[in-house]
Amino acid sequence: MKKRKERIDRGIKARSEDIFALSSYREMLYLLAPRAVPVVGLLGVAPFMSPYWQEIFISTAIYALLAISWDLLISAGLVSLGQSLFYGIGSYIAGTLNHYWGWSPLFTIPVATVGGGLLCTVFLLPVLRLRGIYFAMVTLVLPLMFSRLVEATRILGGTEGLPGLTPFPNQLTALYVIQLALLAALFGFRRLMASDYGLVIKGINDNDRSVMNAGINIYWYKTQILFLGASVGSFAGAFGTHIDMFAGMPGFALDYAIMPVAAAVVGGMGTFAGPMIGAFILVPLSEILRALGALRIVFYGLFLVIFIVALPEGIFHYVQRKYHQLERWVELV
């Protein structure tokens, strides 16, 4: 007897999709619960952790921001393997302003966010027409190139970097700043993609030529998305550089390119929440495994492989399906 799996939307999902959600507490709660999880999880739990885990939490949030920025780019069909470009540019701008002119982080971070976004957009503008893997390769090469350029020409401190930057007044301030930024990016981008503007972006990802046919200038849209994504990445870089009190070549390191992609693949692409979940699993995991010494990266690599093979759709898509749908086995007739 052969069977197949049948999936049906839950009644409450169908009902709460409309304005009628307001008619009962049960349906309001159904909508509210998943959205409350990140807010409560971030703002409520983190301040009570030990200082050591707060530090890990901050670096996790930085990776999560990079992963969300990666996810925004992929929504417009731009595959980025170079989130480290955004991170590095952001960290160098903030570092330079702080190191040479003594600006406070209150000004360096906003300037680096907007300036880094603009600069990265200008760098990638000539290859905006490239698709898929070709665009990905350019983004992979650019950060490597910049770090070699810094090494070879010895500008901006060369291999030594720019040390002694102003730190945040205390860890709690840093914690709240990065949490608010993370929540803003998460909910902001989800809202953006649900709007008409987001529909155009999704269209560009699905079939760019038919969007062109509709008389829409896809290059302009792609430029805007690139600027948004690069700004978020540069913010992460500027923030991280003040946490480390150092700006230098490690900002262009491959870590910042690979971790966001791994987080998005593990968490589920195209949802913003997925990459964030992925980052919040992978970064602490690599921290816990630190006790194992060199074996840590072995386990880490194997975890990634097993995860991708066992659950290719990603955690978020899987959980979302379980939340919204009933599944049952029915006999084939």
Added chain:
Amino acid sequence: MFIGTLVYGFINSCILALLAIGFNLTFGISGVANFAYGAIYIFSGFLTWIILNSIGLPYLLSVVISVLCAALIGLLVYYIVILRVKGLALSEVMATFGLGLAIMELFRYFDFVGFKYTLPVFFDGSIGFGEVYVDYQRLFIALIAVGLTLFLYLFTRHSKTGLAFRAIAQDERTALTFGIDSDRIGALSMAFGAALAAIAAIVILPLGTIAVEGGYEVLINALAVCIVGGLGSTVGILVASVLIGYAQTFTANYLEPHWMMLVSLIAIAVVLTIKPSGLFSRQKELEERI
């Protein structure tokens, strides 16, 4: 100095071609970018060392065993990992990258670090061209590079499996209608790529020590050559390895070694911007840019 640069540039080109040819074969046929390529390269080097020094088998036998082992790993990786995420390019890249990471770091964990990890050269001694001296091993590398290229050329044109390789590379669906099993060919292409990585490792590694970090450099060099030459094009690989090989050697000798990597990275960026499919690949205008 100039003649020396010319000779060593040629040998550097041969090394690059050897490194890139396996990566290119797998990508050209099954479309899988095998990011565990550098790990397989390092793995074969260490395996040969272990068989040679810990078990004590003769050199030639240990070479054959490690090449076969590398091929087996390629086959297994395809059937166990790649087949399940086939078509999801990013998942393929992440899975093979994670696997490569695990393999390389496992060697680091078991403390395979140091100067004692070297492979013996095939032939000792050196030969002089005027005032330039080249050791036999470097000449042997050039010979193997040329030989393997010839072998692959003949193999893909005059054997049944080779023709099936090309069929899948050209048009997978039409090949399927001719009864060519694309999964089997994909797995074979992965095994071939891994075996070529093993051969490259055994020939090139005697020039230095076997180090885990070498795996990452191998991957970047293979990628650079494949991008500049055009992914999947054999003629492109040869031309690109000559271009990058000479560019690297000249900058290392006449400028600073710091600039060496920069030159090839700039070459990649420029080639991708101007002609994304590479210098010698068929133009796929709508696939690569819009």
